[in-house]
Structures are given as structure tokens and as C-alpha cells.
Amino acid sequence: MASGSVKTAILPVGGLGSRFLPATKAMPKEMLTVVDKPLVQYAVDEARAAGIENFIFVTGRGKAAIEDHFDHSFELEHTLADRGKNSTVENMRSIMPEPGQIAYVRQQDPLGLGHAIWCARHMLRDEAFAVLLPDIIIDPVAGGDGCLKQLVDAHDDFGGIVLAVEEVPRERVSSYGIIDPGKTTGNRLEIRGMVEKPSAYEAPSNLCITGRYILSTEIFDFLDKGVRGAGGEIQLTDAIADNLGKMPIHGVRFSGRRFDCGSKEGFVAANLHFGLKHPEIAEKVKRTATEIMQQQG
Numbered sequence: 001m002a003s004g005s006v007k008t009a010i011l012p013v014g015g016l017g018s019r020f021l022p023a024t025k026a027m028p029k030e031m032l033t034v035v036d037k038p039l040v041q042y043a044v045d046e047a048r049a050a051g052i053e054n055f056i057f058v059t060g061r062g063k064a065a066i067e068d069h070f071d072h073s074f075e076l077e078h079t080l081a082d083r084g085k086n087s088t089v090e091n092m093r094s095i096m097p098e099p100g101q102i103a104y105v106r107q108q109d110p111l112g113l114g115h116a117i118w119c120a121r122h123m124l125r126d127e128a129f130a131v132l133l134p135d136i137i138i139d140p141v142a143g144g145d146g147c148l149k150q151l152v153d154a155h156d157d158f159g160g161i162v163l164a165v166e167e168v169p170r171e172r173v174s175s176y177g178i179i180d181p182g183k184t185t186g187n188r189l190e191i192r193g194m195v196e197k198p199s200a201y202e203a204p205s206n207l208c209i210t211g212r213y214i215l216s217t218e219i220f221d222f223l224d225k226g227v228r229g230a231g232g233e234i235q236l237t238d239a240i241a242d243n244l245g246k247m248p249i250h251g252v253r254f255s256g257r258r259f260d261c262g263s264k265e266g267f268v269a270a271n272l273h274f275g276l277k278h279p280e281i282a283e284k285v286k287r288t289a290t291e292i293m294q295q296q297g
């Protein structure tokens with residue numbers, strides 16, 4: 001298969017963000033800012049670096065700010081240009097995909113991640129597509145490929161379905177989809193089974209599925225049935241599991257540092273991490289963080 005064979009990505013952005021209230025009362029959680037970029041922008045940048053050209057956002061009520069973010073802001077661009085801030089204008093324009101490369105579909109009912117992806121089914125061609133959960137930011141190792149690019153490369157080699165996986169502490173397995181790993185070669189492994197949000201006792205391993213997927217349209221055969229799984233929701237993990245034995249399914253233990261920005265501690269950690277790397281503010285952030293730590297003992 002030709003390199004960079006995956007061209008379309010789905011980003012589910014319909015979630016309520018209730019863990020971040022009141023911040024998310026009038027603002028989508030995907031627009032929460034890590035230093036100077038909204039969460040959703042990190043996912044889009046990672047996808048573009050992996051060769052993705054077409055984006056499908058599965059949105060919900062109150063998410064218009066996401067659409068505006070990926071569009072022109074004429075007043076702002078005009079005012080900045082008048083003030084000679086051309087590089088800022090260029091930078092803002094570079095955020096936008098080409099016309100027609102971005103589409104939005106509504107998930108009217110919050111029935112789960114599998115249902116969100118199913119809502120985009122008519123917008124896909126019959127070819128592999130990516131899914132990125134924007135709550136999760138993965139910072140590549142210096143000079144290395146992004147997480148989705150590592151998945152696309154594995155897909156070029158294996159075809160089928162490819163999932164990003166990572167170890168989590170045993171006591172955390174019930175928050176994730178957990179895989180049963182088979183034969184492992186380097187950082188790639190065959191997947192023999194998977195279960196959504198198992199108890200620590202039921203979990204087949206402590207390797208969790210972590211927010212980046214290369215999927216096949218075959219998963220819609222299962223999602224069409226609307227079967228409810230863990231938590232009464234239509235689960236993407238169950239739709240993938242339904243294809244075990246029917247096509248290759250692999251995991252990639254990706255290189256890079258993951259931040260779960262769906263949790264407050266992950267979100268604060270991401271701000272600290274990217275603040276400490278940001279060329280304009282790194283030194284000041286380091287000084288301030290050190291001072292605060294010393295004061296708080």
C-alpha cells in the first residue's frame with residue numbers, strides 16, 4: 001500500500017465537558033487552551049503531519065466556536081494587517097484547512113463514542129480513516145514522528161485496524177478500553193482481544209487504547225445495530241472487537257508523551273509541559289514554577 005494512505009480523519013467533539021464546568025458552560029471543552037492553542041488544534045496539527053487532508057468533526061450543540069476557529073476572522077485579520085502584524089495573520093491563516101477539506105456533522109444524542117463515529121458514516125469513502133480524540137494531546141519525542149504518523153506507517157505495513165496503545169497503572173484500567181496483546185515485534189503488537197472499561201480483575205492486560213485509531217469502514221456493520229455496551233453506551237471498542245479474526249488488528253506502543261486533557265490534572269500538566277517548551281515563555285515559566293514549588297514546600 002502506498003505510504004500515507006490514510007487521508008481522512010474523524011474528530012469527535014460533541015462531548016459535554018462536564019468535568020470542566022464552569023469553564024465549559026458556554027465554551028466547548030475542545031477549545032480549552034494549552035498555552036496558546038486550543039486542544040482541538042493540537043489534534044488537527046498531529047493529523048496534518050500524518051498526511052491527513054480531510055477532516056470530519058462530529059459536533060453537538062454549543063460547539064460553533066470550533067467551526068469559527070477553522071475559518072477566517074475578517075475583522076481580526078484586517079486589524080492585524082493594518083498594524084503590520086503580517087506574520088501573525090499568516091500564522092492564523094495557516095490553521096485553516098483548504099476550502100472543502102473540513103466538514104461537520106451533528107451527533108444529536110450523546111450515545112457514546114461508537115455512535116459519534118457512526119454519525120459520520122455517510123461522509124466517508126470505503127477506505128481506511130483515522131480517529132483522533134482531541135482530549136488527548138501526544139507530544140512527539142524531539143525530532144520524532146507524531147503518534148498518528150506512527151499509526152499510519154504501521155497501517156501501510158499491516159493494513160486493517162491500528163490502535164495507539166499505552167501502559168496504564170492497573171488501578172486505572174476501568175477508565176479505558178484495554179487490549180489483550182499477542183505477538184509483539186518492537187513497538188508493534190498483534191491484538192487478540194479487547195474490552196471496554198473492564199474491572200482490574202477482568203482486564204486482559206494494562207495496555208489501554210489511547211485516543212488515536214486507524215479504522216476500516218467494516219466497523220459500521222456492528223455500529224449499524226446500535227448495540228449498547230459498557231456504561232449503556234454504543235462503544236467503538238466493541239465495534240473494533242467485532243472484527244477480530246476478520247482483518248489484521250494491531251497496536252502501536254507509540255513514542256511520545258501523552259496528556260489526558262479530559263482530566264484536570266492532565267490538562268494542568270499539559271500546560272506546564274508545553275509552557276516549559278515554549279520559546280517565548282519557557283524561562284519565565286520555569287522560574288515561576290520553581291518558586292511556587294519552593295513556597296509550597
Ligand code: G1P
Nearest residue numbers: 113175176177208209210211237
Ligand atoms: C474512550 C474509549 C476508550 C479509550 C479512551 C481513551 O473512552 O472508549 O476505549 O481507552 O477513550 O482516552 P472515554 O474516555 O471517552 O470514556
